[in-house]
Amino acid sequence: MVEGDVTWIGLALSLALVAVALAVSLRERLRLERDLLVSVARSAGQLLLVALALQLVVEPDTPLVWSWLWVAGIVLFAAATVRRRAPQLPGAFAIALGANAITAAVSLGLTFGLGIFPVEGRTVVPVAGMVVGNSMKACVVVVQALAGLIADRRAEIEARLALGLTGAEAARPVVRRSLRLAISPQIENTKALGIVFLPGAMTGLILAGVDPLDAVLVQLALMWIILGATVVTTATTALAGTRRMFTADQRLVRVRRSRSDE
Secondary structure: OOOOOOOHHHHHHOOHHHHHHHHHHHHHOOOOHHHHHHHHHHHHHHHHHHHHHHHHHOOOOOOOHHHHHHHHHHHHHHHHHHHHHOOOOOOHHHHHHHHHHHHHHHHHHHHHHOOOOOOOHHHHHHHHHHHHHHHHHHHHHHHHHHHHHHHHOHHHHHHHHHOOOOHHHHOHHHHHHHHHHHHHHHHHHHHOEOOOEOOHHHHHHHHOOOOHHHHHHHHHHHHHHHHHHHHHHHHHHHHHHHHHOEOOOOOEOOOOOOHHHO
16 A cells, blocks of 8 residues: 555544534534535545546546546536526526636646646646636625625615616626625635645645645645636626626616525
8 A cells, every 4th residue: 555545444434523523513403414414425426436537537548538528527517506506697507607618728728838737637637627616616606795795785786877887887896895705715725825724735745745845836836726717717707797687778687695695
């Protein structure tokens, strides 16, 4: 066994803290037991399936087209997730699909075009997954924040429309606040690198025996790519989504709040 490998017994023992979480949920009547168990089961099943698929993709003889098809699947799934979690936005799927596709194309184009990482199966899928995954979370946050703020400040926005402003101009303060709410967590994560937490990619590489400096360089490149991609995706989603919240004659449509805000 290679040093740093996790055995099946070790994996099972890692559930000890989950058992503590279950006990806390039961004691405090949080009703999170089912969600905790489902999250453990789904994460195990999904990642084991991904591991089997990745074994095929990362083989040197496997055509690179399969990696790019996987990336397309990631973008489609991210768009579907945004639509499911943020149904308040009209046309959420199309907007999220376009935003994530643009971000994936730009970020991967720069990453591989500038030679930051080699264009191989072992790099294309993981990098795309991290970039689109983090961008997707920010998309959900910005749509939910946008819907909630527009619902709360409907009278103010309509007053601005009555003064002759366009929908985009009337909603600009709301859009700015929504963008800050969605982007700030990623900025804070980047600021806290190495001080508050050691991120996953770097930790995994170190556990696998990679030199810490090499692991840091990989992690920094990834975090900076993710930071830029998150901003691009979130801004694209917010600006495109705002247009969908106004009719052609610049009237504000009825916007539903997120259930989590109620």
